[in-house]
Amino acid sequence: MKKVIGFIGCGNIAQAIIGSVIKSEVFSVDNIIASAPSLSSREEVEKKYGIQTTEDNKEVASKSDYLVLAIKSFVYDAVLKEIKDYIREDAIIISIGAGITSNYLMENLNEGTKFIRAMPNTPILVGEGMTAFSTNKTISKEDLDRILGIFNSTGKTEVIDESLMNGFTSLSGSSPAYIFMLIEAMADAGVIEGIPRAKAYTMAAQAVLGSAKMVLETGLHPGELKDNVCSPAGTTIEAVASLEKNGFRAAIMEAIKVCADKSREMEK
Ligand SMILES: NC(=O)c1ccc[n+]([C@@H]2O[C@H](COP(=O)([O-])OP(=O)(O)OC[C@H]3O[C@@H](n4cnc5c(N)ncnc54)[C@H](OP(=O)(O)O)[C@@H]3O)[C@@H](O)[C@H]2O)c1
Secondary structure: OOOOEEEEOOOHHHHHHHHHHHHOOOOOHHHEEEEOOOHHHHHHHHHHHOOEEEOOHHHHHHHOOEEEEOOOHHHHHHHHHHHHHHOOOOOEEEEOOOOOOHHHHHHHOOOOOEEEEEEOOHHHHHOOEEEEEEOOOOOOHHHHHHHHHHHHOOEEEEEOOHHHHHHHHHHHHOHHHHHHHHHHHHHHHHHHOOOOHHHHHHHHHHHHHHHHHHHHHHOOOHHHHHHHHOOOOOOHHHHHHHHHHOOHHHHHHHHHHHHHHHHHHHOO
16 A cells, blocks of 8 residues: 655645655655645645645544644644544654654654654755754654655755754755845846846846755855856956945844744744
């Protein structure tokens, strides 16, 4: 029998994972089930992905071999109370809620339930996600390998100590938002220069994509790659100086810090 992956909650991040595992054929549409309270959310997901949905969280829990908790952190208490007696004996819970700690999960799931804490990001949808896992004594090496096998099809994965999860949430889980803002701002500037808007988005996004690939594939320090673009007395160094003057790097570092602080604050 094929394994079933279930999602409690089918919002932004659940849909990114659902889209990716279907695309990479790790699960077929018949082996994916998701729940959400509102009919409009369920209809949207059924239409987009062709998977089965239900309003009954217990049904999802009782059918899933892998159960992704894709709900907001404040909904966890009620949902875990509702589903914990319906989780299959050998199922693995994949908890992606920001600030939901292993201690919390241990206390709010039945004894013996396997769970792992994960932090994905939405680029999973296009196979370029970054997901970190922090493991615990309920998860065997084989369980971890199976989970990594699923998520490796959605991008890159790392196993990290749980103490790094707040930092990772901020650096990776939330960071697509910062990059989208960068792309939007670059494109706006392109429009000021007369470049048509649609083309400006493509140009800005491709510059971000290519630069990220260079960091990953050349192994060169980002500072060296930046230096290579800056000809003496050229155009680029003018832009770099302006970014420094306006606190570009400090703004990004501060944003990632406050995001990690918020994640620490939300911890339960
Ligand atoms: N978005 C990201 O990039 C990202 C990345 C990493 C981790 N996360 C984490 O993932 C979780 C979900 O985030 P999201 O951005 O996907 O949120 P979202 O788009 O708001 O989706 C939340 C989903 O939960 C459903 N829901 C609400 N109450 C429920 C209940 N009692 N039982 C079952 N489903 C319920 C909602 O259904 P309705 O539509 O019917 O209300 C919706 O489908 C959060 O804990 C977040 O920290 C998100």
